[in-house]
Amino acid sequence: MENDNRERLVKFLSSAGAASRRAAGELVKSGRVAVNGRTVLEPGARVAPGDQVTLNGTPVRPAEVRLYIMLHKPRGYVCTNHDPHAKQKAVDLIRTDPPVRLFSAGRLDKESEGLILFSNDGAYVEELTHPRHEILKQYLVRLTRPLSEAELERIRAGISDQGDLLRVRAIQPLGAARYRITLNEGKKREIRRITAAVGAPTVQLKRVRIGDLELGSLPPGEWRMLTPEEVTLSLKRG
Known part of the structure; x- marks a missing residue:
């Protein structure tokens, strides 16, 4: 059938690391996303291979490498990518080469510490954080x-x-x-x-x-990549 290989625009954006799937829907509805030069306002719209997608005028391309990272967040750090006044952001403790835009899968407040997961895979982040998945x-x-x-x-x-x-x-x-x-x-x-x-x-x-992924002995402030097996463990439902 024609166009069977199209995918939903919000899934495309999240898979490309532009935003989590829920946040991608808000980006679309706010008029910040265009497909082939035309603004799209419907999150359920579909895109086909070869379509040119932009966010705020900047091209969005599928992520070539998907990263899955665990961090032991220390106390005093905030879990936000956007607060310009935050002096200590948890995501800044992670350094990848080349740099990759990462999103946190849920949050820990500033006074709390422990396991937090980051990824540029918006679908993974959404699955970890939405209550219906019961992780x-x-x-x-x-x-x-x-x-x-x-x-x-x-x-x-x-x-x-x-x-x-x-x-x-x-x-x-x-x-x-x-x-x-x-x-x-x-x-x-x-x-x-x-x-x-x-x-x-x-x-x-x-x-x-x-899920079934444990922080273990990772020291505060340190991070490491997850293995494929650990990604699966993190998604284990209760």
């Missing part, structure tokens, strides 16, 4: 004090905060006000909001696992 993330958390059984049950039942229902997939006491917490969605500062709601604020938070 679990695991954290080691230290609080100001131990939680009572009633507080643990309240957390497991779900906590309403600022219009969000915050619910963990699992919380396991480790002793000395330390806990292992597993999340699916990971709303903004979710664990900190949950523990604050029960009166036991988070003192230390470290992400140690995504």
Whole structure:
């Protein structure tokens, strides 16, 4: 059938490393993407091999090499590519040759540390971050004090905060006000909001696992490429 080899414009943009798939849709709707010189406003539009795609007037070409990187984010760094006022950005700890535009698969807040994944493969980033894929993330958390059984049950039942229902997939006491917490969605500062709601604020938070991929012994501030097997582990669903 004619044009069977076309692909959706947002998939083309994400695969080329221009943006994650969700962000690519917003770029299209804002009128910043053109195909063969004509602005396209429909994210579901399709492009064929040989079509000329531009973003803000700059040609977008498929990524020749797709990179998958794990970083042990230290405390004090932010997970953003766009904040011009951020003095310490996690992505700046990664140096590739040649330089490649990378996107973080989810975020850790400035005060948190641990495993975060970067890639120029927008489809991979989208799969890691969208809640419907149910890829679990695991954290080691230290609080100001131990939680009572009633507080643990309240957390497991779900906590309403600022219009969000915050619910963990699992919380396991480790002793000395330390806990292992597993999340699916990971709303903004979710664990900190949950523990604050029960009166036991988070003192230390470290992400140690995504899917079946573990941070292991990688030191803070260091990064390394993932093997194909580790990419598969990171996408393991809960």
